[in-house]
Amino acid sequence: MxxxxxxxxxxxxxxxxxxxxxxxxxxxxxxxxxxxxxxxxxxxxxxxxxxxxxxxxxxxxxxxxxxxxxxxxxxxxxxxxxxxxxxxxxxxxxxxxxxxxxxxxxxxxxxxxxxxxxxxxxxxxxxxxxxxxxxxxxxxxxxxxxxxxxxxxxxxxxxxxxxxxxxxxxxxxxxxxxxxxxxxxxxxxxxxxxxxxxxxxxxxxxxxxxxxxxxxxxxxxxxxxQQVAGHRLDLVAPDPAAYEGLVHRLGPRATQPAPERLAVSVATDGSANHVRALLDELDPEHRAVARFTVHSATLDDVFLALTGHATTQSQKETAGV
Incomplete structure (x- = not known):
């Protein structure tokens, strides 16, 4: 049919x-x-x-x-x-x-x-x-x-x-x-x-x-x-101390933390108002964020949000499953 x-x-x-x-x-x-x-x-x-x-x-x-x-x-x-x-x-x-x-x-x-x-x-x-x-x-x-x-x-x-x-x-x-x-x-x-x-x-x-x-x-x-957010805000800190402060303020909202690059991300709706509000909240003294970018959410963001890890190799790989 x-x-x-x-x-x-x-x-x-x-x-x-x-x-x-x-x-x-x-x-x-x-x-x-x-x-x-x-x-x-x-x-x-x-x-x-x-x-x-x-x-x-x-x-x-x-x-x-x-x-x-x-x-x-x-x-x-x-x-x-x-x-x-x-x-x-x-x-x-x-x-x-x-x-x-x-x-x-x-x-x-x-x-x-x-x-x-x-x-x-x-x-x-x-x-x-x-x-x-x-x-x-x-x-x-x-x-x-x-x-x-x-x-x-x-x-x-x-x-x-x-x-x-x-x-x-x-x-x-x-x-x-x-x-x-x-x-x-x-x-x-x-x-x-x-x-x-x-x-x-x-x-x-x-x-x-x-x-x-x-x-x-x-x-x-x-x-x-859309389940994870329409966009994400990527933040890069100027030094390790500022990075730790950003991660602490974000708490469970932090995604894709990369301490080696002093980078961390947070979900946003992509609007200028929301991005400004996040920056004011996370960096009220204008010292904790060296630079930022806004990206549309990707399937990688979805997978990270849903599973807690990226689409990488797993222990079952050798079993061919």
């Missing part, structure tokens, strides 16, 4: 022995949209993708993907989705065209049909000129585009992209973003996991922030930013 969500999950849990990786995750993803699961390594993003793509059974909870139950209708789910993991899954010893023809044959296409599908995808992903070169000669961005092309052999309704731009240079990352936007324009639903805040901000219609296996906030980027 057109009004049915592409993905719907209720109370997903997953434990590996005594380690609980997911702790009651609820998700709802509209068809033809980009949904981003944002969080640090080890937060549970990859585990969520593996469960929703039927590669891993949940410990508890239910989910439907592309209209089918992930427990009872695994084959139907798999026919309607594609998964692109963190590492490219292409054969470096074959050419780009050979990789795509091989994937087409694995999906039941034969002869001219397989060649036609491979040729169409090479053209769509701007790889036609490189199609007869071995993949080991491709750049990182070209390999990622080839990997995405392979995932579209069967024209899936839902594509899971698990940190697709990790390790790519800015130009290659931009190319992948353009591909994602094109897929959505053609009606595909994208489930994107990332730890790149800019990526979620640029691509996602809806964002869920995950930390410690729990969803701590959901909404579009502007809504999430």
């Amino acid at each position: 057109p009004d049915q969500p592409a993905i719907e999950a209720v109370g997903l849990e997953k434990s590996f022995g005594a380690v609980r990786v997911l702790d009651g995750v609820d998700l709802r993803v509209a068809r033809g949209s980009v949904f981003s699961l944002l969080g640090p390594n080890g937060a549970g993003k990859t585990t969520t993708v593996r469960i929703l793509s039927t590669l891993l059974p949940p410990t508890a909870g239910t989910a439907r993907v592309a209209g089918f139950d992930i427990r009872r209708q695994r084959a139907e789910v798999r026919r309607g989705i594609s998964v692109t993991g963190q590492d490219t899954a292409v054969d470096e010893l074959q050419t780009g065209a050979e990789n795509l023809r091989m994937m087409a044959r694995l999906h039941g296409l034969r002869g001219s049909a397989a060649r036609a599908r491979a040729g169409a995808l090479l053209e769509r992903f701007d790889l036609t000129e490189a199609g007869d070169r071995r993949v080991r000669t491709y750049s990182g961005g070209m390999r990622r585009r080839l990997d995405l092309a392979a995932s579209l052999i069967t024209q899936p309704a839902v594509i899971f992209l698990d940190e697709p731009t990790t390790g790519l240079d800015p130009r290659s990352r931009q190319q992948v973003w353009e591909v994602v936007n094109e897929l959505v324009r053609n009606g595909v639903t994208i489930f994107l996991t990332t730890q790149y805040l800019e990526e979620a901000d640029r691509l996602a219609d809806q964002i869920a922030v995950v930390d410690g296996g729990r969803i701590v906030a959901q909404g579009h980027a502007a809504q999430l930013k």
Whole structure:
């Protein structure tokens, strides 16, 4: 049904022995949209993708993907989705065209049909000129585009992209973003996991922030930013004593303290009146603030406010969760 969500999950849990990786995750993803699961390594993003793509059974909870139950209708789910993991899954010893023809044959296409599908995808992903070169000669961005092309052999309704731009240079990352936007324009639903805040901000219609296996906030980027404040005031003190005084006056309002730079931030609505009031409150003698700047809130501010830490590496990274 057109009004049915592409993905719907209720109370997903997953434990590996005594380690609980997911702790009651609820998700709802509209068809033809980009949904981003944002969080640090080890937060549970990859585990969520593996469960929703039927590669891993949940410990508890239910989910439907592309209209089918992930427990009872695994084959139907798999026919309607594609998964692109963190590492490219292409054969470096074959050419780009050979990789795509091989994937087409694995999906039941034969002869001219397989060649036609491979040729169409090479053209769509701007790889036609490189199609007869071995993949080991491709750049990182070209390999990622080839990997995405392979995932579209069967024209899936839902594509899971698990940190697709990790390790790519800015130009290659931009190319992948353009591909994602094109897929959505053609009606595909994208489930994107990332730890790149800019990526979620640029691509996602809806964002869920995950930390410690729990969803701590959901909404579009502007809504999430509004939760912490529309703007922030960054303050730099002239010396350590003045810095300590600023932090003391701010108390729990202080965010992003950086004693090595004598810098600290505080939420503001961005208006001149509020900024003046904060400066008068925090620096009544005009000695504690050497300089200040006002910034619009970012997703990094959201993550810091919601979790108390940035999207950095975690102890669970080696578990691949």
